[in-house]
Structure formats: structure tokens, C-alpha cells
Amino acid sequence: MSMSILNISAYKFVALDEPAVLREAIAARCEALALKGTILLAPEGINLFLAGPREAVDAFMAWLRKDARFADIEPKESWxxxxxxxxxxxxxxxxxxxxxxxxxxxxxxxAPHVLPRDLRRWLDTGRDDEGREVVLLDTRNDYEVAAGTFENTVDYGLSSFTGFPDAVAADRARFDGKTVVSFCTGGIRCEKAAIHMRKIGIEHVFQLEGGILKYFEDVGGAHWRGDCFVFDGRGAVDPSLAPSTAP
Structure with a gap:
């Protein structure tokens, strides 16, 4: 079968004063376009996962971007x-x-971010542009990490992201004098993680822009092992962003 279903994920941290009102408008638009997926709304922003034909997904994004708060939102795509x-x-x-x-x-x-192509260049040498050792920090939960992650990555075996602040606080000394790159599936968790790490005094912290999915899109599987867990019926995607065939 040809891959005719476009899957997108995107998020934006932006103040939403009346998320309940926005919820009704978004739900109606998704229903009209026969899209399926999950969209989360909170006072801090939007997190969305949608699937459908290209025309319907593009129509939804064009409609969403008419709201100035979401004009610059850029989804990650897979099929x-x-x-x-x-x-x-x-x-x-x-x-x-x-x-x-x-x-x-x-x-x-x-927080400061690093683009996928720049991260690959850093990983090729193990150093950032200032010559500091680079440490990768996986901010995802344990079952996600089990599907695949970057080589030589630090992870805390979390069952929930709520455990991250305590885990990283207890591990601060590991990062002294090094550049830390936090990463997650699409960027949302590693963005909060990077801000938190800077607040507790870890100096050189970056988030991976667009997360693992954007890294796969721009770079492929360099320095990656396994697949990437996704929160839908596919279970995981491989570095080509195709549904995983792993057992």
C-alpha cells in the first residue's frame, strides 16, 4: 500500500487566555476535515498530533496559522x-x-537550541563549537528509551516526566564544564528540561530543536540506535520516519 496518510506533530508554548473557547473551534474544524488525532490545550500552549490526507492536514494548519499566536508553528511530518x-x-x-x-x-x-545538523556535527567529534565535551540527555520515559536512543546517552529510567527535576538535580556534577543537549520525541519535554537545568545552575544547556523527529527528518539515523517511540498506532518510527517493522 502507498503511504497516503500524513502524520504531523507540533507544539508551541504560548499564553492561551481562553483555551476552552479555542477547544470548541479546533474540534469543529477537525471534525469538518475528518481528521483524527489528539490535541492538548493548556494555559501554557498547544500540543498536537494529527493524521489524514495531505489536503486536509494542510487545510487545518492554514486555518490554525490565521491565529497570530500560531502563525509560526512548524509541524514535523511522517507518512x-x-x-x-x-x-x-x-x-x-x-x-x-x-x-x-x-x-x-x-x-x-x-532555552538555547541546537539544530539537528549542528548536533550531528558535534556528535561526529564529541565536542561543540567551543571545544566542550557534549553530553546527550534523554528526557523521555523508560519505555520510550527502550525503543531506541542516541549512542552514549544519559537517561534516568523515568516512569514519568515529573521525576525529571529531582533526577537531574542529583546528577548535576556530571555536567560540570560540559555542553548538555536535552532531547525528546518532538521537542516539548526537552524544552522544559533545558529551562529547568539552566535554572538550577547547569551553564551550557541546549535543547534539540524539533526533537528526535526533526533530527530524523534533517539528518537521518546518524548516531542513533533503534527506533523512536511515538504515541499512536504505529508504535514507533525508524530513522527514515517510516512505521517501525521491529518486533
Missing amino acids: SDEVPFGRMRVRLKKEIITMHAPAIRPEAGR
Whole structure:
């Protein structure tokens, strides 16, 4: 079968004053376009996963970008031969990614980021552009890491992202004098993680722009081992962004 279903993931930390009102408008638009997936809305922003024919997905994104708050949102794309969601859900949440750390407010200012091609160049030599050793930090949960991750990565075996602040605080000494790159599936968790690490005094911290999915899109599988867990019916995607065939 040809891969005719476009899957997108995107997020943006931006202040939303009336997420319930926005929820109704988004749900109606998704229903009109027969899209399926999950969209999370919270006072801190939007996190979306959608699937459908290219024309319908593009029509939704064009509609969403008419709202100035989302004008610059850029989704990551991958393809499948069927829709990997059973229904369309638009949900209200306290956070679009739960960390239980209200002082971390990405909508007020992002942490520095590194582009996928630059990260690959750093990993090729093990050093950043200033000559510091590069340490990769996987901010995902243990079952996600089990599907695949970068070579020589630090991970904390988390069962929930809410455990990240305590885990990294206990491990601060590991990162002294080094450049830390936090990463996750699409960028949302590693963005909060990078801000938190800077707040607790870890000096040289970057988030991987666009997360693993953007790295696969721009770079492929260099320095990666395994697949990338995704939160839909595909289970995981390989570095070519095709549904995983691993058992």
C-alpha cells in the first residue's frame, strides 16, 4: 500500500487566555476535515498530533496559522498507509506536558537550541563549537528509551516526566564544564528540561530543536540506535520516519 496518510506533530508554548473557547473551534474544524488525532490545550500552549490526507492536514494548519499566536508553528511530518488514531480528541489540560514545576514557563522565553545538523556535527567529534565535551540527555520515559536512543546517552529510567527535576538535580556534577543537549520525541519535554537545568545552575544547556523527529527528518539515523517511540498506532518510527517493522 502507498503511504497516503500524513502524520504531523507540533507544539508551541504560548499564553492561551481562553483555551476552552479555542477547544470548541479546533474540534469543529477537525471534525469538518475528518481528521483524527489528539490535541492538548493548556494555559501554557498547544500540543498536537494529527493524521489524514495531505489536503486536509494542510487545510487545518492554514486555518490554525490565521491565529497570530500560531502563525509560526512548524509541524514535523511522517507518512503511514493508514490513520494511526482511532478518533479525534481535543483536550484541556493544566500543562501540555506535565512537569509539576510551575516556575518553568517556556512561553516567557525559550532555552538555547541546537539544530539537528549542528548536533550531528558535534556528535561526529564529541565536542561543540567551543571545544566542550557534549553530553546527550534523554528526557523521555523508560519505555520510550527502550525503543531506541542516541549512542552514549544519559537517561534516568523515568516512569514519568515529573521525576525529571529531582533526577537531574542529583546528577548535576556530571555536567560540570560540559555542553548538555536535552532531547525528546518532538521537542516539548526537552524544552522544559533545558529551562529547568539552566535554572538550577547547569551553564551550557541546549535543547534539540524539533526533537528526535526533526533530527530524523534533517539528518537521518546518524548516531542513533533503534527506533523512536511515538504515541499512536504505529508504535514507533525508524530513522527514515517510516512505521517501525521491529518486533
